[in-house]
Amino acid sequence: MGNDEERMLEMKIWKQTMWLIGLAALAMPMLFIWWQARDIEWKWEEETLLESGEKIRIQRKEIRKIVGGGELFQTMRGIKEGSIKFIDKTSGKKVYWSSTLVPIILERGKGKIQWSVIASNVWCEDFSKYGSPKPPYVQFDLVDEGWIYHVVDNGWHDKMANLLISEKEIKKNIGKFLTSSEIKDINEANGFAHRRYTIIDVNEISNCEK
Secondary structure, three states: OOHHHHHHHHHHHHHHHHHHHHHHHHHHHHHHHHHHHOEEEEEEEEEEEOOOOOEEEEEEEEEEEEOOOOHHHOOEEEEEEEEEEEEOOOOOOEEEEEEOOEEEEEEEOOOOOOEEEEEEOOOHHHHHHOOOOOOOOEEEEEEOOEEEEEEOOHHHOOOEOOOOOOHHHHHHOOOOEEOHHHHHHHHHHOOOOOHHHHEOOOOOOOOOOO
16 A cells, blocks of 8 residues: 555544544533433332231332433432332222322322322422412322322321332432331431421421412
8 A cells, every 4th residue: 555545544534533523522412411301210119007007018119300410419300200009908909199299198098088198399380280289288089090189188187107208218229128117217317307298287388488
């Protein structure tokens, strides 16, 4: 191969290399935006202690959207969608609940109500979405295989959470199974920082109203 051919080959390789570098430079910002805004999924299982003393095993999942720095900096949008799934031991039917709110209590219902979930918001947009409830708790009731929601009944006042509510503890236990005793201990340890989510207080005022 002559010198001219070698120079032409080197020039061709250089041009291809510059083209790839330029393409990467264009793609990097888009990849960075995707990395920051992508959804992540957390799954774990819990043993839930009901008021009657019955224990049920539930599957929980949270889809979260990362913003403002990405997972490296642990900056979360919060719950894009959270869900609870389990088999009702009495009816043998699957029960599925989902919302953007934080579930605090899962309990068997009374009369026509098969199950109830008490939940609260993290973000004010979710507070408004559910009608700005006062106090800031939403009660979801499963009736005839469909969920209806309304402001929490006063009868739930002073009821303690039986679901894991701490984001930090959830993240630590992704993929694991937590017993009802472990959940109770974790919630009690986080009660001061997350009191609104560990005990239902009908006198609670949302920070979205302050």
